[in-house]
Amino acid sequence: MQEIRFAIIGCGLMGREFASAAARWMHLSGMTARPKIVAVCDTNPALMDWFTTALGPLHCATDYRQTLALAEVDAVYCAVPHVLHAEIYPAILAAGKHLFGEKPFGMDRAQNRVIMEAIADHPDVFVRCSSEMPFYPGAQKVIDFVTSGAVGPILEVEGHFLHSSDINPDKPLNWKRMSKINGDYGCLGDLGMHVLHVPLRLGWKPSRVSADLVKRVSQRPDGKGAMVACDTWDNATIHAHVPHALGDFPMTLKTWRIAPGEANSWSIKVLGMHGSASFSTKTPRQWSFMRYTAGGPQAWATEDLGYTPLFPAITGGIFEFGFTDAILQMWAAFLDEMTGGNAKGFGCATPAEAADHHAVLTAALQAGIEGRTVAVDYA
Ligand SMILES: NC(=O)c1ccc[n+]([C@@H]2O[C@H](COP(=O)([O-])OP(=O)(O)OC[C@H]3O[C@@H](n4cnc5c(N)ncnc54)[C@H](O)[C@@H]3O)[C@@H](O)[C@H]2O)c1
Numbered sequence: 001m002q003e004i005r006f007a008i009i010g011c012g013l014m015g016r017e018f019a020s021a022a023a024r025w026m027h028l029s030g031m032t033a034r035p036k037i038v039a040v041c042d043t044n045p046a047l048m049d050w051f052t053t054a055l056g057p058l059h060c061a062t063d064y065r066q067t068l069a070l071a072e073v074d075a076v077y078c079a080v081p082h083v084l085h086a087e088i089y090p091a092i093l094a095a096g097k098h099l100f101g102e103k104p105f106g107m108d109r110a111q112n113r114v115i116m117e118a119i120a121d122h123p124d125v126f127v128r129c130s131s132e133m134p135f136y137p138g139a140q141k142v143i144d145f146v147t148s149g150a151v152g153p154i155l156e157v158e159g160h161f162l163h164s165s166d167i168n169p170d171k172p173l174n175w176k177r178m179s180k181i182n183g184d185y186g187c188l189g190d191l192g193m194h195v196l197h198v199p200l201r202l203g204w205k206p207s208r209v210s211a212d213l214v215k216r217v218s219q220r221p222d223g224k225g226a227m228v229a230c231d232t233w234d235n236a237t238i239h240a241h242v243p244h245a246l247g248d249f250p251m252t253l254k255t256w257r258i259a260p261g262e263a264n265s266w267s268i269k270v271l272g273m274h275g276s277a278s279f280s281t282k283t284p285r286q287w288s289f290m291r292y293t294a295g296g297p298q299a300w301a302t303e304d305l306g307y308t309p310l311f312p313a314i315t316g317g318i319f320e321f322g323f324t325d326a327i328l329q330m331w332a333a334f335l336d337e338m339t340g341g342n343a344k345g346f347g348c349a350t351p352a353e354a355a356d357h358h359a360v361l362t363a364a365l366q367a368g369i370e371g372r373t374v375a376v377d378y379a
Contacts, residue, residue, distance in 0.1 A: 001031065001032060001033060001034050002032060002033040002034070002339055003033070003034055003035075003036050004033055004034070004035050004036065004074050004075050004098075004335060004338070004339070005036050005038045005072055005073055005074045005075070006018075006022070006035045006036065006037050006038065006039075006073070006074070006075050006076065006077060007037075007038065007039035007040065007041065007059075007067045007068075007070065007073045007075075007076045007077075007097070008037060008039070008040045008041065008051075008076075008077050008078075008079070009041045009042075009064050009067060009076055009077070009078045009079070009080060009088060009092075010041075010042060010078060010079035010080035010102075011040050011041070011042035011044070011047040011048060011050075011051060012042070012047065012079065013079075014079035014102060014130070015040070015042070015047075015077070015079045016050065016051075017324070017327050018035075018037075018077045018079070018327070018331065019037055019051055019054065019055065020324065020327075021324070021327050021328045021331045022034075022035040022036070022037055022331070023054065023055070024328065026314075027313050027314055027315070027328060028311055028312070028313050028314075028328065028332055029311075029312040029313060029314060030311075030312055031311070031332060031335070031336070032336070032339065032341070033335040033336065033338070033339040034335070035075075035331065035335060037051070037055055037058065038058060038059060038070070038072055038073060039058055039059035039060070039061070039067050039070055039072075039073055040052075040058055040059070040060055040061075040067075041060070041061045041062070041063070041064050041066070041067040042062065043062050044062075045060070045062055048060045064088055064091065065091070068091060068092060068095035068097065069095070073097055074097065074098060075097055075098035075099070075100065075126075075338070076092045076097045076098070076099055076100070077100045078092060078099065078100070078101050078102060079102045079130075080102070081175045081181050081182070082104060082106070082107040082181065082182050082183050082189055083107050083111075083180065083181045083182075083183070085101065085102075085104075085105060085106045085107060085111060085115060086106050086107065086111035086112075086114040086115055089101050089105075089106075089115045089118065090114060090115060090117075090118035093118045093119065093121070093122040093125055093127070094118070094122070096122075096124075096125065097125065098125050098126040098127070098338055099125065099126075099127045099128075100127075100128055100129075100130060100331075100334050100348070101115075101127070101128075101129055101130065102129075102130045103129055103130055103131060103189075103192075103193035103194070103349075103354065103357075104183070104185065104189045104190075104192060104193055104354070104357070104358070104361070105129045105193070105351070105354035105355075105357075105358070106354075106358065107181075107182070107183035107185075107189065108183050108184060108185065108189075108358070108362070109358040109359070109361075109362045112354065112355055112358045113355075115351070116351060116355050119351050126337070126338040127351050128334055128337070128338075128347070128348035128349060128350060128351075129193065129348065129349040129350070129351065129353070129354040130193075130330065130348070130349070131193050131194055131197040131330070131348065131349040132323075132326040132327050132329070132330040133161070133194055133197075133266040133281065133326060134197055134198050134201075134346070135309065135310065135325075135326040135329035135330050135333070135346075136266075136279065136281060136284060136321060136326055137285075137287075137305045137306075137307070137308045137309055137321055138279035138280075138283075138284065138285070138286060138287035138305055139198065139266075139268060139279050140310060140346065141277070141279065141287040141289075141303075141305065142198075142268055142270060142277040142278065142279045142287060142289075143198060143201070143202065143346070145270075145275065145277040145289055146202055146270055146277065147202070150272075150274060150275035150277075150289075150291065151270055151272030151273075151274060151275045151276070151277070152246065152272045152273040152274030152275060153244075153246040153247045153249075153272060153273045153274075154242075154244060154246065154247070154249040154270065154271070154272045154273075155249060155271040155272060155273065156249055156250050156251070156252070156269075156270075156271045157199060157204060157242070157249065157250075157251040157252075157268070157269070157270050157271075158251070158252045158253075158254075158267070158268070158269040159195035159196070159198065159199060159251070159252075159253045159254075159267070159268050159269075160195065160253070160254040160256070160265065160266070160267045160268075161191040161194040161195050161254070161255055161256070161264075161265070161266050162254065162256045162259035162262035162264075162265040162266075163191070163256065163257050163258075163259060163262060163263070163264060164257075164258060164259050164260055164261055164262045164263060165257075165263075166217060166234060166257040166258050167258045167260060169217055169220070170221060171220065171221075172220060172221045172222065172223040173220040173221065173222055173223070173228055173230055176190060176232070177220060177230045177231075177232050178230075178231065178232065179231045179232050182232055184365060185233070185361055185365055186213075186232030186233030186234070186236070186257075187232065187233050187234060187235060187236050187255045187256065187257045188233065188236045188238075188255050188361045188364060188365060189361065190255065190257070191255035191256075191257075192253075192255055192357055192360070192361045193349060193354065193357050194255075194266060195253045195254070195255060195266075196253065196353075196356075196357040196360060197349050197353065197357075198268055199242075199251060199253075200353045200356050200357060201346075201349075201353065204242045204244070204251060205242065205243075205356060205360075205376070205378065206238075206240035206241060206242050206251060206360055206363075206376050207241055207242070207243050207375065207376060208240070208241045208363075208373050208374065208375045208376060209238050209239065209240045209241070209360065209363050209364045209367050209373065209374055209376060210238075210239045210367045210368075210372065210373045210374070211236055211237065211238045211239065211364040211365070211367045211368035212236070212237045212239075212368060213233045213235070213236050213365075213368035213369065214233065214234050214235040214236070214237075214258075215232075215233055215234055216234050216235075216258060217230055217234060217258070218230055218231070233368075234256070234257045234258045235254070235255070235256040235257060235258055235259070236254070236255045236256070236364065236368065237252065237253070237254050237256075238251075238252070238253040238254075238255075238360070238364045239252055240252070240253060240360070264281065264323070265280060265281055265282050266280070266281045267279060267280035267281065267282070273292070274291070274292055274293075275289065275290060275291050275292065276289065276290045276292075276300075277289040277290075281323075284320055284321055284322060285304050285305055285306055285320050285321065286302050286303060286304055286305065287302070287303060287305060288300050288301065288302045288303075289301055289303075305321075306318050306319060306320070306321070307319045307320065307321050307325075308321075309321060309325065309329050310329055310332075310333070310343075310344040310345075310346055311329055311332040311333070311336070311344060313325075313328075330348055333346065333347055333348050334348050356378055359376050359377060359378045360376055363375065363376040363377070
């Protein structure tokens, strides 16, 4: 089995998720490549103990330049605050390392363009953008249903990613609620790639958008006894117009940080004249679909899928699939494609898709602020 030596830059929430996925690589069957974490980097050295305790001695650094100078690093997973993407991603590419970068792939469109130029300058390295939710088996069923042609002319598409912890006004501020670090997109930058990955993969590129942006919590505790400004958008609802050969259709995308009661609900629903399909991570083992012929019954069916991922694994098919499995599947797709495979037909989000998602988010932000419809410029 080919071993890909990884460094992790950013040892927070997502850095730990990758380390955990790499540690249970044995869960996957038939892989021809596996990741080996050889170095970690974070400006907060206290976070590295968790990695070295679990994985043994690793190269540890607080300056990413030291990590990128290591000849023994083949590839980097970079999971740092958004404002740093445009600085660190190009540095990773200039060091000749393959890159799995976290979304949104630049804090805004200008910073994304810096990253895209660096990618164009280094065609020899493999680059993908993190987005794991489409790796749920139910999401894959919806994608397969659409690509089989079962939907016919589309009536509407909905894609949601709903969080709710920010409904708590006592939740302390972190960088994700500060526009100077998270970006002016706010919730759009946090969750936009998640809702746009599948539509863009299916070729559904909005030509124009309007958007409703909601801000409900303008101050938060700073964790030291004071209240400080919380200046990011809480919720965004994008109303998109999608051109299509079988008839243009509306697409509604919700990226909400305050959706009462929703912990981490990702969903996609496609309604069509011949067929409709739906999946939500709230019911992770099931998807629903309906096939319709003229005059026939209109009856939705719901199927239990169990554990039926793209990349085979040791878990029995009757069991449930969850978030950490989606992360593992996404990583399997990354390594498979990086080492010459086809990622079982569904690779990770590409840099071009990340750039297109910036085009949509930039138009949506402008549309929401100015209260009008804005054409999406993909150039
Ligand atoms: N794919 C997903 O589902 C998902 C979920 C959450 C976050 N994310 C993305 O992951 C990225 C990180 O988010 P997170 O939730 O892990 O944040 P986090 O705050 O938990 O972790 C970020 C880490 O980066 C470190 N850091 C800051 N500056 C650094 C520097 N100059 N060099 C090295 N390390 C530095 C911080 O100390 C922190 O430990 C963001 O791009 C975010 O959008 C993705």
